[in-house]
């Protein structure tokens with residue numbers, strides 16, 4: 001097993017001989033996508049004409065199905081099958097999963113019990129999508145509904161939350177808070193958010209001689225194949241699970257839903273390919289969402305600005321199908337110093353649909369309270385928000401006491417301040433006017449933990465000198481294809497055009513997939529490990545081959561460059577060497593894992609957001625004018641794809657501050673926003689000038705690439721910077737997100 005010391009040894013990524021690492025290389029899959037040659041799951045061409053499956057969502061929050069009449073649907077044109085809990089083909093019963101990464105079976109229509117609004121309760125398969133949709137409308141369902149249990153905010157009780165066994169307790173928070181000369185105690189709320197991936201969850205499956213080929217849209221092919229196998233009670237080796245192109249994940253495609261299970265079951269029963277997709281309306285309830293939260297932040301400080309007491313306590317909702325709830329306080333363990341801390345989260349069981357991770361789970365919602373509380377506290381202390389944060393910069397992780405692998409938060413704030421023109425900010429609100437707009441600036445810190453997961457990768461070279469990377473990995477739009485090609489090309493000393501990347505196939509060497517911003521570092525470290533093994537095999541081959549100009553050279557002196565191997569000025573192409581010695585090609589598997597001693601460090605990515613907004617005090621409208629994020633997140637593999645991840649996260653944070661949030665209809669446990677007209681997200685015109693700067697950083701503790709993640713970080717703190725800018729513009733503090741015009745007007749000082 002590797003240690004941190006092993007990670008620090010020279011390697012081809014650090015050498016970066018071709019300069020590919022860090023370069024804004026165009027997307028490997030870009031030409032395929034813009035020319036329509038990259039099919040998403042629902043567009044994959046099956047071997048014969050597919051049938052179309054349509055799901056029927058439950059129309060109550062919770063209760064039982066008393067009657068279900070499918071006769072009219074069965075008699076409807078083109079219908080091949082109608083399934084409910086009464087006649088669904090036998091498959092696995094619900095079971096408690098062994099662990100998250102394995103998951104458990106995901107049966108459909110297991111009982112007559114409805115657990116949440118929108119839970120799929122029936123299925124129609126027909127020759128066309130239209131016939132299936134028409135027949136699905138003819139299914140008549142009678143329910144016995146339970147008393148609704150959907151009103152999270154009525155049960156949240158964040159104000160009187162008592163310390164619990166899982167809370168993070170450092171020192172004596174209560175004592176320090178009671179004695180603090182300057183204090184703050186406020187409550188923030190954040191709403192339900194839906195992933196709304198551009199590509200809703202969709203699957204197609206067909207069977208050949210007992211083997212199921214299934215294409216679906218998921219973040220982790222290995223986990224998904226395992227769940228499908230458990231659910232259909234079959235050998236996973238008999239499933240070819242594919243997820244080659246994915247139109248967004250954001251945490252919502254970590255899991256397996258009824259579209260895949262039904263496509264696989266129906267294609268097996270009907271003997272033809274079957275496609276099933278969630279509609280935009282159905283995905284709002286039928287998949288997962290980020291649960292709403294209530295958060296209470298208490299800060300105590302000395303008059304000169306040292307935080308002496310810090311508490312963030314959050315409450316969020318869980319559901320009958322899933323214990324998941326939003327944990328708002330985790331990031332606060334490591335962000336700012338305070339000798340006395342109380343951090344924790346509670347869940348309130350509800351009858352709402354299952355919640356789950358949505359981009360920067362925890363940080364995205366938790367920074368919306370703490371990073372605004374920091375702004376409010378700075379004002380109480382008469383300090384600049386940046387200087388207040390700098391004063392509370394910890395030397396080591398303030399909760400674990402571990403050293404940081406690297407921490408450049410202060411540099412992010414300083415460089416951001418300079419680039420953004422922070423010195424032009426007026427400390428008092430309401431001072432700057434531009435026509436009818438009140439203009440203000442705000443900032444916030446960003447943090448997100450870093451993880452390296454166990455993963456494998458194969459790298460092969462063939463007799464044409466073509467290098468092929470193969471991995472049970474996904475590209476959810478983040479750029480995985482591209483960064484793997486960069487890593488392989490740099491490791492093997494070949495052109496990127498001589499690298500093939502095959503991902504999205506579950507039977508390939510396994511990875512945990514894309515999520516938690518661990519994807520690139522995890523998959524990439526395995527690719528580097530495989531490349532190093534392949535280099536050793538090739539070098540051994542070259543020095544042993546009397547026909548090679550490298551014959552009897554020293555293995556350690558073999559260089560990989562220009563598509564070939566070399567020792568000094570003796571060289572030959574990979575094509576020549578491999579075609580002579582291994583005409584079938586060479587293929588090796590490498591693996592990555594966190595360093596055995598990596599846990600001795602506190603590992604995070606950091607950033608600082610700066611926003612300038614205009615507020616119209618008459619209409620309450622807020623417009624983002626410009627925004628800058630400065631991030632320190634390890635070595636950047638690809639400046640273009642990394643920047644896109646960061647700016648995408650920033651924009652989502654703006655959305656959290658200003659636009660986004662789903663209302664709960666407490667009568668039915670449903671969400672009112674069910675399409676992109678009623679569920680507000682920002683459009684181009686809502687986002688002004690926006691940029692992300694990535695500081696030079698290499699984290700040699702994290703992995704041999706020195707890379708961390710960028711996917712979640714951009715969203716952490718971004719919304720708080722906007723909220724703080726609103727206050728600076730007009731003096732209104734709105735602690736209930738999103739900050740809509742009507743809330744803002746109500747909060748304006750007279």
Ligand code: MOS
Pocket residue numbers: 249250251252254357358359360361514515516517711712
């Ligand atoms: Mo992460 S919650 O998989 O965007």
